[in-house]
Amino acid sequence: MKPMGALPPEFVQQDGLLKIGGRLADDWVAKAGDTPLFVYDMAIVAARIARFKAAMPAIDLHYAIKANPHADLLTAIAPLVDGLDVASSGELAKALAVKPAASISFAGPGKRDDELSAAISAGATLNVESEGEAARAFAIGDRLGVPPRMAVRVNPDIELRGSGMRMGGRASPFGVDAVRAAALVNAIVGAGADWRGFHIYAGSQALDPGAIIETQAATIALAARLAGEAGAAPPLVNLGGGFGVPYFAGDVALDIERVGSALGEALASRPPILAKTRFAIELGRWLVAEAGVYLTRVIDIKHSQGETFVIVDGGLNHQLAASGNFGTVVRRNYPLAVAARMGQDATETVSVVGPLCTPLDRLGDKVALPPVEIGDLIAIFMAGAYGASASPSAFLGHPAAIEIVTAP
Numbered sequence: 001m002k003p004m005g006a007l008p009p010e011f012v013q014q015d016g017l018l019k020i021g022g023r024l025a026d027d028w029v030a031k032a033g034d035t036p037l038f039v040y041d042m043a044i045v046a047a048r049i050a051r052f053k054a055a056m057p058a059i060d061l062h063y064a065i066k067a068n069p070h071a072d073l074l075t076a077i078a079p080l081v082d083g084l085d086v087a088s089s090g091e092l093a094k095a096l097a098v099k100p101a102a103s104i105s106f107a108g109p110g111k112r113d114d115e116l117s118a119a120i121s122a123g124a125t126l127n128v129e130s131e132g133e134a135a136r137a138f139a140i141g142d143r144l145g146v147p148p149r150m151a152v153r154v155n156p157d158i159e160l161r162g163s164g165m166r167m168g169g170r171a172s173p174f175g176v177d178a179v180r181a182a183a184l185v186n187a188i189v190g191a192g193a194d195w196r197g198f199h200i201y202a203g204s205q206a207l208d209p210g211a212i213i214e215t216q217a218a219t220i221a222l223a224a225r226l227a228g229e230a231g232a233a234p235p236l237v238n239l240g241g242g243f244g245v246p247y248f249a250g251d252v253a254l255d256i257e258r259v260g261s262a263l264g265e266a267l268a269s270r271p272p273i274l275a276k277t278r279f280a281i282e283l284g285r286w287l288v289a290e291a292g293v294y295l296t297r298v299i300d301i302k303h304s305q306g307e308t309f310v311i312v313d314g315g316l317n318h319q320l321a322a323s324g325n326f327g328t329v330v331r332r333n334y335p336l337a338v339a340a341r342m343g344q345d346a347t348e349t350v351s352v353v354g355p356l357c358t359p360l361d362r363l364g365d366k367v368a369l370p371p372v373e374i375g376d377l378i379a380i381f382m383a384g385a386y387g388a389s390a391s392p393s394a395f396l397g398h399p400a401a402i403e404i405v406t407a408p
């Protein structure tokens with residue numbers, strides 16, 4: 001038997017039946033008309049945002065829509081956050097449908113001219129990642145007669161300790177090296193563009209509050225140093241994010257209240273050049289991961305050489321992350337359960353596998369579950385971020401997953 005992550009505490013059960021957003025899992029399947037499906041509980045998202053706001057000092061909260069760009073989710077989340085961060089012109093179009101351009105920022109190391117043009121003409125902020133990109137943006141701005149809004153994305157000389165994905169403290173395709181950032185600010189200001197400040201993103205999926213506190217303090221110091229070098233105070237410093245969520249056995253949920261009080265202290269004593277600066281944190285998974293459940297139906301149960309395989313109708317084509325093939329080095333089990341036998345004692349060890357012809361298609365590896373029967377729904381938790389949109393849905397030609405967003 002191998003361990004699995006803890007079920008998110010937000011999910012309730014009634015008489016052993018899983019409820020999501022106040023309705024039984026079976027009801028959601030009936031509403032969708034089929035399996036597999038994702039259900040995103042917006043009440044959980046709203047509660048996370050409220051918790052963030054209560055814990056943090058007066059800073060802006062941006063949602064990084066790459067975590068889950070479902071249109072209904074964006075419509076529901078947009079009024080609850082201060083900004084949306086996008087990473088392509090496709091995401092930009094989705095963001096513009098729900099939020100004014102002035103609150104949208106666009107990061108990404110390879111923005112094409114048509115993407116720069118779409119962002120500049122809409123009035124979104126480009127998080128500029130290189131001198132070459134800045135030059136292309138100036139030229140496009142001139143052609144359009146619109147001064148581009150530009151923040152400088154800095155490849156920081158700090159890393160987010162313990163993060164699942166480090167994006168600082170090393171050679172990187174993201175942002176410009178800190179040593180060149182001030183010169184780029186001067187070029188932006190000199191070109192008559194609207195300089196919005198700095199975007200400094202050091203990593204993702206960190207659960208250690210100490211590491212986040214340390215990185216935020218270093219990020220504020222770096223922003224002040226770069227502002228001093230450039231001789232200009234940044235209107236906004238985006239401090240990045242990296243707030244992680246507990247996917248696996250032994251993971252402990254991030255203590256954001258601790259992070260918030262340390263950030264409050266760090267901002268209270270910030271260097272004078274940042275006195276009038278606004279600060280933002282951009283989060284993806286911390287806002288939405290726990291709100292999502294992926295429901296997939298058991299098609300068959302097979303026994304082979306002493307092992308039991310529960311074969312379900314959904315797999316890595318929808319939920320790549322749970323198969324261990326997105327964002328993790330070592331495969332570990334996401335939390336999962338039999339939706340009709342919640343809270344029951346485990347009686348058997350089984351592997352939950354999808355319908356794809358690849359041994360990678362494994363959603364649960366030797367997990368302990370209560371008795372499982374053909375026709376049961378298996379619920380895979382922590383499925384609200386990097387699920388449907390981060391999975392190879394065309395692989396092997398199965399239908400796309402259905403996605404439902406509950407009313408907030």
Ligand SMILES: Cc1ncc(COP(=O)(O)O)c(C=O)c1O
Nearest residue numbers: 064067201204205242283284285
């Ligand atoms: C620039 C940037 N912002 C935000 C995110 C969102 O990260 P997470 O979902 O871990 O909060 C990422 C993740 O790669 C990122 O690269």
